[in-house]
Amino acid sequence: MIPAQFTHIPVTTVKEASDALNHYGDDSKLLAGGHSLIPLMKLRLATPAVLIDIARISNLRGIREEKDKLIVGALTTHEQIENSPLIKKYAPIIAAAAKLVGDPQVRHRGTIGGSVAHGDAASDLSVALFAANASFVATGPNGVRTIGAVDFFLGFWTTALNQDDVLTEIHIPFAPTSNWSYQKFTIRSQDWAVVSVAVSESNIILGAMGEIPLRAAKSEEAIASGADFEQAANFADEGTSPSSDLRASADYRRHLAKVMVLDALKEAKHRS
Ligand SMILES: Cc1cc2nc3c(=O)[nH]c(=O)nc-3n(C[C@H](O)[C@H](O)[C@H](O)COP(=O)(O)OP(=O)(O)OC[C@H]3O[C@@H](n4cnc5c(N)ncnc54)[C@H](O)[C@@H]3O)c2cc1C
Structure with missing residues (x-):
């Protein structure tokens, strides 16, 4: 769990940071809080030769x-x-x-x-x-x-x-002060999401259901055309591609997405 050798370059302006990235190219990375990059470096999944530290900007x-x-x-x-x-x-x-x-x-x-x-x-x-x-x-x-x-x-x-x-x-x-909900399912407290759902007005966004945060488009369309929350939530996993890993199978993530979208829609409505 020791990172490969790297050079640490602290910078104090955005221009310095951008110039340094440009100068060192693909061998360099910005360092902010270090709480994603350093773990990756310790696992040698990332081996940048130069870290441009922007924390002082x-x-x-x-x-x-x-x-x-x-x-x-x-x-x-x-x-x-x-x-x-x-x-x-x-x-x-x-x-x-x-x-x-x-x-x-x-x-x-x-x-x-x-x-x-x-x-x-x-x-x-x-x-x-x-x-x-x-x-x-x-x-x-x-x-x-x-x-x-x-x-x-x-x-x-x-x-x-x-x-x-x-x-x-x-x-x-400015986001609505009502009609929103953020739901996160974790295996342990204070952990990464197995699945997460954010509802803000008509937007329904899913976390950990594919390679990027994904819109639950079919659920959004169902709500827009008058479906009730249960019907809409049933479409939550359409168009997603969750992975199976140590925390959950893809099927369980699909199940969670439906349950959590329903909860999120109800909570958002409750806030309205
Ligand atoms: C134990 C642990 C638990 C965690 N749990 C969660 C969790 O439950 N939920 C969650 O969302 N996150 C979680 N995280 C991740 C945490 O939120 C990180 O802080 C975050 O993902 C990365 O922010 P950072 O400032 O640490 O970025 P860094 O690790 O410094 O950088 C991450 C990446 O972003 C790039 N980068 C950083 N700043 C910039 C910038 N301004 N411009 C361009 N590129 C930039 C870096 O080059 C690097 O590639 C966890 C991390 C740890 C270590």
């Missing part, structure tokens, strides 16, 4: 309100999100998801930017941000671009970020 931290959205810096920790009065007021589903990430140690070190950039389909924040119609701001050598949640998650541990992009901000439109 102070303007990538914090949460502010702008017109009808929240702007969250990529280095904002899960704990800061969980306890932010602004997030609780304008995007309570995001606070609820952050509160369920790992344990307190993980929440104090792990960042929202690292969580979404890592591209794990079970990431609590990725699933909730997708449901909340968030968008992601990336700075690369050719400037700044904003990527919607629909286009951000591309495949297993793969997002729309290029190798030399720095994710700087996450934009969250």
